Amino acid sequence: MAACRQWVEYLPPPDGVLEKCQRISRQALMNFGLPTHELEAWRLTDLNRLKEILNLPISAKDNELKIKTNESFVKAPNNIVQIIIDPLKNPLESTNLPTGFKVLSSKELQEKLDQSKLYDSINENWTIALNHASTEQILALKIEGKELPPLELVIPSQAGFFSPTRVILLLEKNTKLDLLQVVSGSENSAQSHLIDIEVGQDAELQHNFIALGGGQASLLAQIAVNQMNGSNYSFAALQHGWALSRLEPRINQLNGKAKTKLKGLQISNGKQQLATHSSVQFNGPEGQLEQLQKTAASESSHCIFNGEINVPQIAQKTNAAQLSRNLLLSNRARIDTKPELEIVADDVRCTHGATISNLQEEELFYLQSRGIKAETATSLLLKAYCQEILNNFHVDASRWFDINNLLARIK
Amino acid sequence: MIRPDSNLILEISNLHASVEDQPILRGVNLKVRAGEIHAVMGRNGSGKSTLSKVIAGHPAYTVTSGSVSFQGKDLLAMEPEERARTGVFLGFQYPVEIPGVSNLEFLRVATNIRRQQTGEEELDTFEFEDLVQTRLQMVQMNPNFLERSVNEGFSGGEKKRNEILQMALLEPIIAILDETDSGLDIDALRVVASGVNQLSKPSTATLLITHYQRLLNEIIPDYVHVMSSGKILRTGGKELAIELEQSGYDWIEQTVTSKEGH
Ligand SMILES: Nc1ncnc2c1ncn2[C@@H]1O[C@H](COP(=O)(O)OP(=O)(O)OP(=O)(O)O)[C@@H](O)[C@H]1O
Ligand SMILES: [Mg+2]
Numbered sequence: 293m294a295a296c297r298q299w300v301e302y303l304p305p306p307d308g309v310l311e312k313c314q315r316i317s318r319q320a321l322m323n324f325g326l327p328t329h330e331l332e333a334w335r336l337t338d339l340n341r342l343k344e345i346l347n348l349p350i351s352a353k354d355n356e357l358k359i360k361t362n363e364s365f366v367k368a369p370n371n372i373v374q375i376i377i378d379p380l381k382n383p384l385e386s387t388n389l390p391t392g393f394k395v396l397s398s399k400e401l402q403e404k405l406d407q408s409k410l411y412d413s414i415n416e417n418w419t420i421a422l423n424h425a426s427t428e429q430i431l432a433l434k435i436e437g438k439e440l441p442p443l444e445l446v447i448p449s450q451a452g453f454f455s456p457t458r459v460i461l462l463l464e465k466n467t468k469l470d471l472l473q474v475v476s477g478s479e480n481s482a483q484s485h486l487i488d489i490e491v492g493q494d495a496e497l498q499h500n501f502i503a504l505g506g507g508q509a510s511l512l513a514q515i516a517v518n519q520m521n522g523s524n525y526s527f528a529a530l531q532h533g534w535a536l537s538r539l540e541p542r543i544n545q546l547n548g549k550a551k552t553k554l555k556g557l558q559i560s561n562g563k564q565q566l567a568t569h570s571s572v573q574f575n576g577p578e579g580q581l582e583q584l585q586k587t588a589a590s591e592s593s594h595c596i597f598n599g600e601i602n603v604p605q606i607a608q609k610t611n612a613a614q615l616s617r618n619l620l621l622s623n624r625a626r627i628d629t630k631p632e633l634e635i636v637a638d639d640v641r642c643t644h645g646a647t648i649s650n651l652q653e654e655e656l657f658y659l660q661s662r663g664i665k666a667e668t669a670t671s672l673l674l675k676a677y678c679q680e681i682l683n684n685f686h687v688d689a690s691r692w693f694d695i696n697n698l699l700a701r702i703k
Numbered sequence: 704m705i706r707p708d709s710n711l712i713l714e715i716s717n718l719h720a721s722v723e724d725q726p727i728l729r730g731v732n733l734k735v736r737a738g739e740i741h742a743v744m745g746r747n748g749s750g751k752s753t754l755s756k757v758i759a760g761h762p763a764y765t766v767t768s769g770s771v772s773f774q775g776k777d778l779l780a781m782e783p784e785e786r787a788r789t790g791v792f793l794g795f796q797y798p799v800e801i802p803g804v805s806n807l808e809f810l811r812v813a814t815n816i817r818r819q820q821t822g823e824e825e826l827d828t829f830e831f832e833d834l835v836q837t838r839l840q841m842v843q844m845n846p847n848f849l850e851r852s853v854n855e856g857f858s859g860g861e862k863k864r865n866e867i868l869q870m871a872l873l874e875p876i877i878a879i880l881d882e883t884d885s886g887l888d889i890d891a892l893r894v895v896a897s898g899v900n901q902l903s904k905p906s907t908a909t910l911l912i913t914h915y916q917r918l919l920n921e922i923i924p925d926y927v928h929v930m931s932s933g934k935i936l937r938t939g940g941k942e943l944a945i946e947l948e949q950s951g952y953d954w955i956e957q958t959v960t961s962k963e964g965h
Contacts, residue, residue, distance in 0.1 A: 653762065654799045658853075661759050661795075662813035662869065663787035663820075676803025676852075 296321045299346045300425060308428055309398050310458070313405065313414070317424035320415050327418050334418075336596050336628050338565050341536040345482040345510055348454040350426055351379045372688060374444040375431065379455040382429060392437035392467075396460070401432050404460065408488070419512045419540060423456050423486040432460040435467055442470040442688060449481035449509060459487040465520075467495040472689050474502045477509025477534060485513040491550075494522035500689045501527065505534030505564075514540040521549035521576065528555040528684035531566045532698060538567045548576025548607055554583040557681035560593035560625070561702055567596035574607035581612035585629070586681055588674060590621035590702045600632040601642065608639045616646040619677060621702065671699045704905070705925045709737040710774070712877050712908050713758075718769035720757045727753045729933035730769070735877065738905045742919055742944060743912045745930030746952050751912045752796050754930070755879045759793040760786050774876070787813075788820040790876030794866040794883050796912075801853040806865070809853050810835060814872045821874075838871040841901060843894045859886035867898050874902070879910040884918040896921030916948040929955055 300321055306314035326343060327334035368374035375387050384395060396404065414421050435443075447457050463469060475485060491497050503511055511534050519525050531537055543552050558566040572581050587595040595618070603610045616629040631644040651673055659669035675695060682695060713735040720728040727750050735741055743751050757764050758771060760783035771778040778786055801809075814834070815825040826834060839846055842864045854862050863883050870878050880899070884892055899922055903909055911922060919927070919941060927943040928935045929952070937943070937955050947955075 652799070655801050657761055657783060658795070658799045658801065659804075659809070660783040661787055661793055662809070662873070663784050663816035664812060665784050666782070669784075672804055672809075673801070676801065679803050 294325075295343055295346050296325050303350065303426055304428075309401055310405075310424065310427055310430060313410065313424040314426075316411055317414050317421045320421040321418075321425050324418055324421065333569060333598070336594075337538065337567065338536055338594075341510060341565070344508075345454060345512075345536075348452065348480075348482050351450050351453045351455040368444055369688065372442050372444050374446060376446045376448065377429075377431060377457045377459070378448070379427070379429060379457050384431070389433075390441060392435060392440045393443070394434045394436075396432035396434055396462070400434075401430070401460070404432070404462075410488075413516075417514075419484070419514050419538070420486060422512065423458060423484045423514070426454070426484070427456040427458040427486070430458045430460065432462075434462045434464065435469055436464040438466065438468050440467070440469050442472060442686065444472045444474070444688070447473065447475045447483065447485055449476060449478045449483050451478045451481050454482040454484070456484040457486070459485075460489075461487065462490045463492050463495045463497055465492040465494060467492060469496070470498045470500075470686050472500045472502070472686060474692050475504070475511060475513065477503075477505035477507075477511060479507035480509065482510045483512070485511070487513075487515050489515070489517045489525075491517060491519045491523040491525050493520040495520070496524040497526070498686065499525065499527045500685050501529040501539070502689060502692050503529065503531045503534070503537060503539065504693060505532070505537060508535045510534055510536040512538050514542065517541070517543045519543065519545045519550040519552065521547045524551045526553040526555075526684065528557075528681060529568070530557050530559075530681070530685075530693070531568070532559045532564075534564055534566060536565050538569065540569045540571075542571045542573075543581075544573045544575060545579040546575055548574055548579040548610070551580045552582070553684075554581070554585075555681045555684045556585045556597075557678055558585075558587045558589075558595045558597075559678070559698065559702060560588070560595050561590045562593060563591070564593045565596070566593070567598075569596075569598045569600075571600040571602070572612070573602045574610045574612075575604070576606060577608045577610070579607060579610045579612070581610075581614070583612075583614040584681065585614075585616045586677065587616075587618040587627055587629070588621060588677065588702065589619070589625035589627050592622070592624045594626045595628070597629040598632060599630070599644070601634070601644075603633075603635040603637050603640055603642060605636045607637045610637060610640040610642065612640070612642045614642075614644040616644075618646070618648040619674075620648055620650055671696070671702075674699045674702060704738045706736070706738055709739075709905070711736055712774060713910075714770075714772045715758075716770050718754075718757065718771060719767045720753065720764045721767055722753075722764055726767070727764070727933050728757065731930075731933070731935055733928065733935060735908045735910065737908060738903075739926065740903065740909045740911065740922060740924045742924040742927045743910060743930055743935075744914065744927060744944065744947060749930040750933040751930055752881050753933075755793055755796075755881045755910075755912060758786075758879060759783060759791060784816075787873075788816060790817075790820075792870050792873055792875030792878045794863075794870060794878065794880040796881040796885075798854050798857075798862045798866055800855045800857070802855050804853045806851055806853045807835070807849040810849070810869065810872055813869065817873045835868075835872065838868055841871055842867045842898050844868055860888060860891050863887055863895065864891065867895050871898060871902055875907065877908045877910065878902075879912070881912045882914065883911075884913050884915060892918065893921060916944050919944050931956055
């Protein structure tokens with residue numbers, strides 16, 4: 293409690309378009325205090341690291357932003373709309389948006405914030421409250437069109453600082469978009485990111501999310517998606533390298549009749565703790581979900597997956613499949629995986645499954661018996677394992693990471 | 704072909720091995736010289752596959768005593784991959800499926816590793832394509848199999864052909880083929896046998912593990928060994944295989960026991 297109060301007291305007075313959000317959130321945070329292990333959603337989280345986040349000062353102007361990747365990768369090919377989200381600057385200052393992308397006016401934005409259930413969620417969800425207590429800038433875009441260039445949102449970090457970032461994307465009816473988000477942590481940085489996405493009727497969004505930390509970096513990110521009927525939302529995420537990371541994709545099929553695909557990959561080593569807490573809510577009939585979560589945990593790392601699926605009475609003929617497949621690469625590593633299905637409707641097909649296994653000794657030996665070194669064989673098998681998720685990434689996403697390099701670090 | 708003056712390739716002496724303290728090999732002795740073809744037969748569970756896997760270095764087995772030398776080197780001191788590099792090849796009785804690892808890529812990597820060892824030039828993707836095409840013809844395998852994951856969804860016979868394809872690419876000094884004939888139809892058996900025959904040279908040797916005389920009509924062995932309870936009980940020529948086919952294993956085990964009794 294004290295930690296939260298102190299943190300809130302250090303914040304600058306509420307101001308700007310997000311003034312109301314800030315006020316409500318700060319109050320909520322003071323009421324909540326820090327999450328405890330008694331709360332189901334935080335049962336496994338390393339609370340000491342969470343506390344450390346609150347010890348960091350909020351991003352200050354004139355600090356150098358760090359994008360922890362080779363500069364040449366960062367440079368976007370010409371066909372991509374790249375926006376770098378600096379927590380303190382209007383992210384659009386230096387970007388010219390092409391046709392199809394429009395910034396929400398402050399009136400539109402205010403309306404959006406007021407009519408969404410945002411204020412309620414702030415009071416229910418600690419990560420949302422934390423973000424809104426401190427964000428000053430917001431990137432809010434209305435997007436319309438079928439032949440749009442891919443949108444790339446780059447979210448850098450500041451070493452030694454806490455950086456909150458906030459985005460709203462509204463995809464209009466029939467719109468088709470490829471969205472890539474890259475969150476890049478650096479030594480002892482902390483990031484809170486919140487993105488709201490509305491996928492309009494019959495619209496289609498391919499969403500890639502690359503979260504690469506470094507050092508003692510931590511990340512709390514929530515992806516809140518509302519899907520209209522006929523819409524198609526595909527999410528593919530890669531998480532690696534965070535002392536603490538928590539990804540919360542929360543999907544709501546507002547009227548059912550939509551398609552959702554969630555694919556997640558967590559690769560952990562050292563003492564990292566990587567978590568995915570997904571939630572899919574079907575609020576109408578004939579919704580579809582295909583979810584696959586994969587984990588490779590090595591050394592003393594810890595991976596968490598919690599997959600909530602909610603199928604109320606109204607969501608008849610829902611077809612949902614959730615699979616969690618995990619590789620435990622060391623006996624010091626830990627994997628916790630938990631489906632959380634609440635199914636009230638009776639005419640539905642919902643399946644779920646979870647496996648935890650080691651790398652197959654027979655597969656390793658087969659490769660070795662053909663002259664392939666044990667380490668190379670391990671990387672080959674790991675890569676094959678990850679490929680099932682990585683196949684869902686857009687070609688342009690691959691310039692942000694070299695999977696071979698990444699896997700070479702996994703022992 | 705037996706030539707007493709040819710080089711000793713593999714020498715196994717008094718080899719004992721166990722799994723989780725359960726002894727499986729109980730004193731295997733075997734000498735294989737260049738140019739020779741050896742057949743190993745024996746009842747189910749007599750230890751044939753175990754012998755082959757111990758030679759290849761499978762981590763599940765602990766060698767408790769004895770030695771295996773390959774071209775004068777201590778094979779047991781080498782990692783499995785080193786054994787393969789120096790020219791030991793094991794065609795598995797049950798080749799594993801490796802989803803997500805491309806067969807073509809796997810074959811190319813393995814081939815180049817072996818070529819490095821023998822001082823040949825590494826092959827780039829295009830050069831390798833050419834080589835693999837000629838080897839595919841040798842085993843009459845459909846090139847489509849290259850596009851798939853290693854052994855994934857291959858039928859039993861297709862997996863065996865893929866093993867012979869690997870052997871053809873790696874050009875080992877000793878090839879140990881563990882029941883490569885089982886699960887093959889009659890035509891496939893001929894194809895595989897002719898592949899093995901084409902690949903055997905005066906400087907290499909082959910160890911065939913089989914249950915059937917049929918294969919030995921196609922690949923004529925110089926020696927036939929019978930394994931029982933983790934040992935080689937008896938060694939003979941090709942005629943031993945014919946006798947076994949007619950009379951089963953009982954008579955050998957009985958004669959040996961009665962001899963041991965005296
Ligand atoms: N990894 C293992 N764990 C436990 N037991 C094993 C293992 N490997 C072999 N064995 C046992 O050792 C014995 C010999 O097995 P092996 O596979 O070598 O027989 P085989 O002669 O090849 O038989 P087959 O003709 O049926 O292929 C069997 O009793 C088998 O169950
Ligand atoms: Mg066997």
